[in-house]
Amino acid sequence: METKFYSLEEVAKNDGKGGNRTWIVVKDSVYDVTDYLQQEEEHPGGNELIIEWAGKECTRPFDDAGHSSEAKKEMKQYKIGELREEDRKQKQQKKSGDAAAQAKNKENRRSCCSYLTCGLCD
Numbered sequence: 001m002e003t004k005f006y007s008l009e010e011v012a013k014n015d016g017k018g019g020n021r022t023w024i025v026v027k028d029s030v031y032d033v034t035d036y037l038q039q040e041e042e043h044p045g046g047n048e049l050i051i052e053w054a055g056k057e058c059t060r061p062f063d064d065a066g067h068s069s070e071a072k073k074e075m076k077q078y079k080i081g082e083l084r085e086e087d088r089k090q091k092q093q094k095k096s097g098d099a100a101a102q103a104k105n106k107e108n109r110r111s112c113c114s115y116l117t118c119g120l121c122d
């Protein structure tokens with residue numbers, strides 16, 4: 001099946017309010033937990049807690065809870081897609097930022113034509 005990609009903006013609209021569905025993002029995956037919240041058996045950490053995070057990225061609190069593999073397995077059925085590349089956590093962006101800075105340094109170095117006498121160039 002083809003993976004669907006969503007923006008954070010789209011996720012934010014599904015905040016569970018006024019009849020909206022309830023979506024959450026955990027580790028770049030988007031989950032529609034509307035049906036999970038309507039189950040007879042409440043979420044062991046409380047439905048309220050999930051509702052608080054509706055429409056948001058909640059990897060941190062999800063991980064902090066130390067969910068079991070059973071819990072993670074159960075969660076899979078609610079996955080509807082993934083966060084689009086541009087909206088993912090900054091890791092890659094930071095890296096590319098560093099690469100850009102490095103490229104700039106290199107350029108500066110190359111632009112010096114008297115590297116033998118210039119104390120700033122290596």
Ligand code: HEM
Nearest residue numbers: 033036044045050053058061062065066067068071074075
């Ligand atoms: C579909 C999504 C989710 C499922 C299926 C799920 C399932 C579970 C299950 C089965 C437990 C019991 C302990 C375990 O087996 O690990 C649990 C506990 C817990 N969950 Fe979730 N969870 C979901 C989403 C979340 C989210 C988004 C948060 C936080 C923002 C959260 C916070 C917690 C907390 C704090 C506990 C611990 C409760 C305690 O220790 O008393 N859960 N969850």
